[in-house]
Amino acid sequence: MNATAARHETVLSVDTLRLDLLGSPGQPGLVEDVSFQVRAGETVALIGESGCGKSITSLAVLDLLPPQVVVASGTISVAGEDVTAATARRMDALRGSVVGSVFQDPMSSLDPTMTVGAQIAESRRLHLREPRKVALERAVELLELVGIPNPRARAAAYPYELSGGMQQRALIAAAIACEPRLLIADEPTTALDVTVQAEILELLADLQQRTGMGMLLVTHDLGVVAGIADRVVVMYAGQTVEQAPTEELFANPAHPYTRALLSSVPQAGRRLTALPIIPGRVPPAGAFPAGCRFHDRCAFAEARCLDGEIPGNRAGRQSRCHQA
Amino acid sequence: MVIRLLRRLGISLVSLFLVAVVVFLLMQAAPGDAAEALVGSDATAAEVEAARERLGLNEPLVVQFGNWLLAAVQGDFGTSLYSDRPVIDSLLAAAPATISISVVALLIAAVLGVTAGTVAGLRQNSWADRGVSLLATLGIAMPNFWVGLLLVSVFAFDLGWLPATGYVPIEQGFGDWLRHVILPAFALALAMTAEVARQTRGGVVDVLSRPYILAARARGASRGWLVRKHVLRNSAIPVVTVFGLQSASLLGGVVIIEAVFGISGLGTLAITSVVRQDYPVIQAYVVLVALIVIVINLLVDISYGWINPKVRS
Numbered sequence: 295m296n297a298t299a300a301r302h303e304t305v306l307s308v309d310t311l312r313l314d315l316l317g318s319p320g321q322p323g324l325v326e327d328v329s330f331q332v333r334a335g336e337t338v339a340l341i342g343e344s345g346c347g348k349s350i351t352s353l354a355v356l357d358l359l360p361p362q363v364v365v366a367s368g369t370i371s372v373a374g375e376d377v378t379a380a381t382a383r384r385m386d387a388l389r390g391s392v393v394g395s396v397f398q399d400p401m402s403s404l405d406p407t408m409t410v411g412a413q414i415a416e417s418r419r420l421h422l423r424e425p426r427k428v429a430l431e432r433a434v435e436l437l438e439l440v441g442i443p444n445p446r447a448r449a450a451a452y453p454y455e456l457s458g459g460m461q462q463r464a465l466i467a468a469a470i471a472c473e474p475r476l477l478i479a480d481e482p483t484t485a486l487d488v489t490v491q492a493e494i495l496e497l498l499a500d501l502q503q504r505t506g507m508g509m510l511l512v513t514h515d516l517g518v519v520a521g522i523a524d525r526v527v528v529m530y531a532g533q534t535v536e537q538a539p540t541e542e543l544f545a546n547p548a549h550p551y552t553r554a555l556l557s558s559v560p561q562a563g564r565r566l567t568a569l570p571i572i573p574g575r576v577p578p579a580g581a582f583p584a585g586c587r588f589h590d591r592c593a594f595a596e597a598r599c600l601d602g603e604i605p606g607n608r609a610g611r612q613s614r615c616h617q618a
Numbered sequence: 619m620v621i622r623l624l625r626r627l628g629i630s631l632v633s634l635f636l637v638a639v640v641v642f643l644l645m646q647a648a649p650g651d652a653a654e655a656l657v658g659s660d661a662t663a664a665e666v667e668a669a670r671e672r673l674g675l676n677e678p679l680v681v682q683f684g685n686w687l688l689a690a691v692q693g694d695f696g697t698s699l700y701s702d703r704p705v706i707d708s709l710l711a712a713a714p715a716t717i718s719i720s721v722v723a724l725l726i727a728a729v730l731g732v733t734a735g736t737v738a739g740l741r742q743n744s745w746a747d748r749g750v751s752l753l754a755t756l757g758i759a760m761p762n763f764w765v766g767l768l769l770v771s772v773f774a775f776d777l778g779w780l781p782a783t784g785y786v787p788i789e790q791g792f793g794d795w796l797r798h799v800i801l802p803a804f805a806l807a808l809a810m811t812a813e814v815a816r817q818t819r820g821g822v823v824d825v826l827s828r829p830y831i832l833a834a835r836a837r838g839a840s841r842g843w844l845v846r847k848h849v850l851r852n853s854a855i856p857v858v859t860v861f862g863l864q865s866a867s868l869l870g871g872v873v874i875i876e877a878v879f880g881i882s883g884l885g886t887l888a889i890t891s892v893v894r895q896d897y898p899v900i901q902a903y904v905v906l907v908a909l910i911v912i913v914i915n916l917l918v919d920i921s922y923g924w925i926n927p928k929v930r931s
Contacts, residue, residue: 356836383840390838403833407851407926416847417837452927468837 304374305476305508306332306355311368313347313354313532315579316361323366324579325351328534330527332476332508337499339511339523339540341555345576347532348512352478355510356395357385373475390417394469394507396498398481400461404453410461411437411449414468421472436467440497459490463497470501477502480512495522516559520544528552531576531587536613548613550592586615619923619930626919630912637908638690642683645897686901695902700894705902708887715785716872716883718795722803723868727810732857734811735818736845739853742823750815757812762871766805766878773801783880802879806871810864817860821853828852854925862918866911 313325325347332338340348353359355370357377370377373392380388389395397403405413414436415429424432430449437445440463453461462482469477479498483491499522502509511523519526519540527537528549536549547553554572574591577583586604589595594617604614653669654661661669670676674685689696695705738750774782780797788795825831826849834848873885884903891899923930 358832358835386838386840388838389836393836395833395836397829397833397836399829402829405830405834405848405852406928408847413834413837416834416839420838420840420843454928465833468833471837 303334304331305334305372306510307369307371308351308355309369309371311351311354311370312366313350313359314364314366316364318580321580322582323532324363325354325532328368328529328532330534330537332510334475334508335502335506336524337502337509337511337522339513339519339526340529341513341516341519341526342529343514343555343576345578346529348514348529349480351529352395352480352510352512355478356389356393358389387421390474391421391472392475394472394474394477396462396465396469396477396479396482399485400458400465401453401485403465404461406453408452409449410451410453410456410464414449414464414471417468417471432471433467436471437464440464440467440501441493442467458486459493462486462490462494466494466497466501470505470507473505473507475507477507477509478512479509481514482511483515483518484513491518498522516556528555531582532579533587533614534612535588535615538612549588549615550594550617551588552613554591554593622923622930623920626916630916633912634905634909637912638687638905639683641901641904641908642686645901646679690902690905695905696898698891698896698899700891700896700899705898708899709884709902709906712882712884712887714787715881716876716885718785718788718799719802719806719875719881719883720868720872722796722799723807723810724865726803726807727814727864728861730807731811731814732818732850735815735820735857736822736850738815739819739822739826740841740845740849742826747819750819754812754815757808757815760808762805762808763874763878765808766802766875769801769805770879785879785881785883802875802881805878806868806875809871810861810868813860813864814857817856818853821856822849825849825852851925855922858918858921858925862914865914869907869910 308331309329311325311328312323314323315321328347328351330338330340340351342348350359350363354363354365355372355377357380359365365378368378372388375384375388375392377385377388404410411430411433414433415424415426418424418429418432419426422429434445434449437448442448442460442463448456448460448464453464456464462485466482477498482498483494486494495518498509498511501507511518513519523540525537525539526543528535528543528551530551536543536547536552538548543552544556547556551572554570557570558572572591577587583590585601586592586595586599589599592599596616598616604616653666653673653675657665657669674682677685686696693706695709697703698705698708701708734750734753738747741747770782773780780801784798786794786798831844831848834844839847872883873889875881876883876885877889884906887899888903890896891903
């Protein structure tokens with residue numbers, strides 16, 4: 295594929311997505327008015343506190359929502375194909391081939407009864423119909439590609455015989471086995487040691503550079519974001535509240551929530567003082583306040599913030615706030 | 619792996635030896651005198667004494683046990699006090715009927731139980747799931763002799779499809795053998811099938827909630843692939859455990875089922891021997907049952923290692 299032509303192609307487009315919890319009619323969606331895009335060769339970070347809807351949004355992209363959550367409106371298209379309208383069979387064909395995924399906890403994301411190699415070979419057998427032996431051979435090459443020493447022995451090993459970092463490398467190898475256009479990495483480093491975290495991020499960035507795939511990185515770790523994301527989408531209480539190129543967002547955050555989030559990160563070289571925190575907590579789904587969902591935790595809230603919809607997309611900066 | 623197997627095998631042999639000791643001592647403690655039973659109640663004291671001498675009952679206990687064990691290991695459990703035939707012949711004559719019923723029952727329980735449990739687990743809270751749960755509860759609650767009578771009255775008397783009683787050896791035709799074996803096997807298998815179905819369902823539901831299932835689906839695994847490659851194997855450990863436990867109670871259940879279906883198998887032999895105080899036969903029967911249970915447990919243990927590679931190390 296021509297790398298420059300591919301670079302601007304949109305591999306993921308989420309448009310005014312709303313996810314509802316079944317059996318709770320009349321309530322605001324778990325996720326509402328979420329829109330963002332990921333282009334080929336680009337890393338987009340989806341950030342926010344726990345419970346703000348990041349992971350459920352990424353599961354919606356894979357059409358792997360838990361049974362009680364449904365797409366109520368909006369569209370999700372992956373490499374031009376509408377996921378919300380696709381059949382179950384078509385989704386089986388897309389997952390693993392067009393979209394690869396890496397999840398949070400590598401140990402529990404690997405089947406304990408199957409060798410590491412067999413799990414990496416799985417998607418090649420499923421999508422490319424490769425015979426078992428051929429796919430296993432390819433799994434060894436993939437393990438080498440993700441920087442695992444002695445890949446042949448590791449391919450024959452069972453998950454418990456590998457360290458956490460190696461397990462995550464193996465899962466990354468499985469995710470990219472069919473050269474997907476989009477990689478969804480949901481908190482890929484959260485369960486790992488700090489030293490290993492950096493290695494995994496480096497690996498992801500390196501693989502993305504080589505393959506030109508788009509990457510959606512779901513994380514609550516701003517350090518991760520600064521390191522490898524091109525653009526950042528900030529979510530709060532089920533909505534996207536701000537999105538901007540990484541440098542711009544860090545230098546000049548527009549939304550009060552983004553500002554609060556950035557100021558609550560400890561920074562090296564600064565004197566140790568009390569770390570600013572955001573008072574209160576993310577409201578649970580079903581208890582989102584009217585108006586701006588952040589207003590009760592916001593230092594700048596005024597009367598007009600208390601009710602009415604606040605548009606998320608306006609000219610210039612994308613920030614869901616009356617003031618910025 | 620090999621060391622684990624050898625150690626496990628050693629434990630099995632020790633258990634078997636302990637069973638032999640207990641069986642031997644229990645028989646010593648049991649009321650009634652084998653020599654008196656043999657010669658009859660109107661025999662003279664001299665005749666009883668002669669019988670005691672002949673049976674080796676005057677030797678020290680340890681010697682008696684040693685002799686008995688040495689012979690038993692070679693398949694010689696002595697002669698029946700009642701029929702004067704070698705015990706092993708009686709056992710071998712009775713075994714095929716019991717083995718036939720038990721093995722067919724095990725197959726029914728495995729196939730039916732695992733299938734029903736998997737379907738129920740995959741479609742949690744569906745009508746199929748509720749149906750399986752209801753049937754499983756019924757299966758566990760209904761006594762097997764009653765189910766046996768029910769089956770006989772429907773399939774043998776009302777419909778006339780299958781014979782009500784008796785057993786035909788497999789050498790005399792597979793079809794005829796199966797027609798005689800299928801009803802008792804079903805009656806025997808019912809409770810086990812129900813238990814296996816419940817365990818399988820529970821295992822499948824648990825496994826489906828694991829992150830590695832989500833990860834496999836995210837790689838594009840279809841439903842069928844997911845079940846074959848990930849779900850069944852991971853949910854197998856509790857199922858195999860239940861299978862082992864239930865196999866042991868199957869050996870108890872078969873005694874009643876043989877009575878209901880008029881089949882003279884090992885269960886029937888055991889009961890008549892108890893009534894007749896035919897100690898050598900009882901001893902041999904208990905040792906045989908213990909041997910079967912121990913072998914089943916050994917197989918279950920070995921299968922753990924095959925299912926979950928982590929157990930092997």
